[in-house]
Amino acid sequence: MRISRLFGCRHWPVVHRSIVHRSIVHRSVVQWLALLLGFALLAACSKLEDPTLHPAFDPANTSPPPPKPATAPSELRNAFFGDLHIHTSLSTDAFVMGVRAMPDDVYRFAKGHAIAHAAGYPIQIKRPLDFAAITDHAEYLGEARLANIDYPTTKKTMREILLEGNAFSITKDWLQTVLKFRKQGFGLTEPNKEILANSWQLTIDAAQRHNEPGVFTSFIGYEWSSYVGEIAVHIHRCVIYRDSKVSALPFSSLDSSRPEDLWKFLQRESDRGIKAFAIPHNANVSKGNMYARVDSNGKALTHVYAEARRRWEPISEILQIKGASETHPLLSAEDEFANFSLASMQPGDEPEGVYELQGSYMRDALRTGIEMQRSEGFNPFRFGVIGSTDSHNASSPTEESDYSGKLPIMDGSAGLRTNEATLLPKGINPANSWSSGGLAGIWAKENTRESLFDAMRRKETFATSGPRIMVRFFAGWDYDAALLSDAGFVAKAYAQGVSMGGQISNASKGSSPRFLVAALKDPIGANLDRVQIIKGWSGVDGQSHEKIYNVALSGNREVAADGSAQPVGNTVDLATASYSNSIGAAELSAFWQDPDFKPGQNAFYYARVLEIPTPRWSTYDAVKLGSEPMQPATIQERAITSAIWYSP
The missing domain is CATH 3.20.20.140 (Metal-dependent hydrolases)
Structure with missing residues (x-):
């Protein structure tokens, strides 16, 4: 923000950001106070009504x-x-x-x-x-x-x-x-x-x-x-x-x-x-x-x-x-x-x-x-x-x-x-x-x-950025897609596999791990955009790699051949710091089987659930103050599960 705009005054020199970045760590309090004396004459111009x-x-x-x-x-x-x-x-x-x-x-x-x-x-x-x-x-x-x-x-x-x-x-x-x-x-x-x-x-x-x-x-x-x-x-x-x-x-x-x-x-x-x-x-x-x-x-x-x-x-x-x-x-x-x-x-x-x-x-x-x-x-x-x-x-x-x-x-x-x-x-x-x-x-x-x-x-935990998104994440060898619609889904998922924080091993020849993920939006929050599974694995060269799989998308979107997905859209009105749940979904679930699995490689998998874009706190503040919102003006809140590990 230009200081001249803050006060409604003209011809005030702008302090270059890079100069400030280099100097703040090294200036003493006395030096900074001396710098502020240059602002003193303008102080009467600015008293914010907050x-x-x-x-x-x-x-x-x-x-x-x-x-x-x-x-x-x-x-x-x-x-x-x-x-x-x-x-x-x-x-x-x-x-x-x-x-x-x-x-x-x-x-x-x-x-x-x-x-x-x-x-x-x-x-x-x-x-x-x-x-x-x-x-x-x-x-x-x-x-x-x-x-x-x-x-x-x-x-x-x-x-x-x-x-x-x-x-x-x-x-x-x-x-x-x-x-x-x-x-x-x-x-x-x-x-x-x-x-x-x-x-x-x-x-x-x-x-x-x-x-x-x-x-x-x-x-x-x-x-x-x-x-x-x-x-x-x-x-x-x-x-x-x-x-x-x-x-x-x-x-x-x-x-x-x-x-x-x-x-x-x-x-x-x-x-x-x-x-x-x-x-x-x-x-x-x-x-x-x-x-x-x-x-x-x-x-x-x-x-x-x-x-x-x-x-x-x-x-x-x-x-x-x-x-x-x-x-x-x-x-x-x-x-x-x-x-x-x-x-x-x-x-x-x-x-x-x-x-x-x-x-x-x-x-x-x-x-x-x-x-x-x-x-x-x-x-x-x-x-x-x-x-x-x-x-x-x-x-x-x-x-x-x-x-x-x-x-x-x-x-x-x-x-x-x-x-x-x-x-x-x-x-x-x-x-x-x-x-x-x-x-x-x-x-x-x-x-x-x-x-x-x-x-x-036991690490049966997940992180959210604030909303109360609920997410289940299981892995096993015998799951199938029909289990997601089964009335006993959770009990059978526990019985046949492990939940977030757990470990699977002993892959049989020709098999690959199967995952179940189910997410439910915050009851008073934004709809969900997508569910992703993030995989990390160690290759034969000893180096690790990562890949992100879009496994569930809201709306009529489909995962492209290269694994990408179109954005869900954005309903945020910056002028009012509001959004609409006219896009996204209240819940998303998926059955997913790792298409790139190699039984000799150590690996981990975790799920990430994204909401549709919503206003950031700074955008709500901008509306209250009648000012321009800082960037980023919108965010996509999320939930991230603990991983499930695979060991050969």
Whole structure:
């Protein structure tokens, strides 16, 4: 956005994006403030009227949560949706960025109650979640809110910053906060074990209060927040406990910055009867470190490493606010949908080549795993997938039409996350590229801690980008197309094969694996465009390959001879941020047999379900603000299943 257009003023010099990208990482706060002085004379020209800040939160004037009856247990398993990655003001970065919400707020929001956003307006989810976990950063847990730290958000509330400020003052506060935190990190104070213990107990107590077996599951957890070289290069993990028997204190990166040591801690706790596992997330901003071919010491991976990783990290989070970690266009050039939710943490982070992306995405990791299975005899990267939000505002803001951001001073209002309320040149605020988050889908017998945890252990999980798309995915040797219309479809699919997260083997001569996939749209969401099966396999040369198969299409479309399919169309009206379900389908299913199967090759298969195009959160914001929508203006939300592996 041109600054001159923002103010309605003329002849203001434009700051070139590439110059800003090169400089922001290296400029000090003082230098940036000096730069902002040049904007001061224009500050009076711009004070955004942002309707997303109104009305102010009033607990006496909120809607009650919608009713949520208990879900009956089912041997055929129910689909449950939730968020296993939510922060409160107990996390240092959340507090610094303006959050004041506490653990009880997380569960109240997840159950459908209205809570106050950090910017002082009400936020409320349309439908309650089935489960949630508070995963505050273990490092300096709870200390920032009790310390006398000097940040703009400790001098004024977020609401005061946004309502009383103008473009200049808001930008100044933004830069002071973001750059100072980038320099200081989580260590704003000295570690305090008493505060850590008290804050951990607050987290445990809240989860215990809100756990309602059959209706709502509250997991106890935290985030181990290590990084490589710089704070924006994540190798974070969320630790989730199976029940109320938990560790005396969280294991943090202050104890060790090596994931191998986290796994050893989990092993020691398991020996004491405490059951937990870790969930890696944001591999997309790990710069190849999340799924690297070497360990934390740079040494080649071993069978012992592979076994430990597979045991303690059965699933990975691949869809969340800070972007998607399924794949990238530079890694999957033949994948026309690989450019979904590509996000960065700071200006200048755009990858220069494939080498900067390898080890940072799920599909690439699965390919590395089957390569190593062939060459080394073990696979360290055999994991399932989920989505979650990584919201730092005690909420799960997955609804595009009502998105409320992740870190309040960066994206807590429509004006902030679209740059309309600041003087920031395009590309400086990473929140511009963020998504609205994701959800974890779990197929479990019942909505209890134990049942959901065990389902995640067996990787019977899927990720969504926010909508509650339901998807079943099975593989076996004896399925046929008629099974899809059989009243006993699910029972027979389980009996004759394996579900997502499983493995098939022992192919008989001349046979090839058969797959069943069935997807159902979100009841209040968009129709479905297509279902795809993504295959990866290792060839005789030891290298892995991938191929995407369109197996079910909505409408009267047919798969072309080259495997491609025509686009479903686009009904989005950008002027009103609306769409129509006049295209697409409410449900799609397919029987598919791998036409390229070779029994001697290790392989994996997973399903991806795409919705028709719908407005992105930024388009809804643009309509509210009366501005031009940012790009991309539309997206295709999706669900991605855990893989099924084939081993010779």
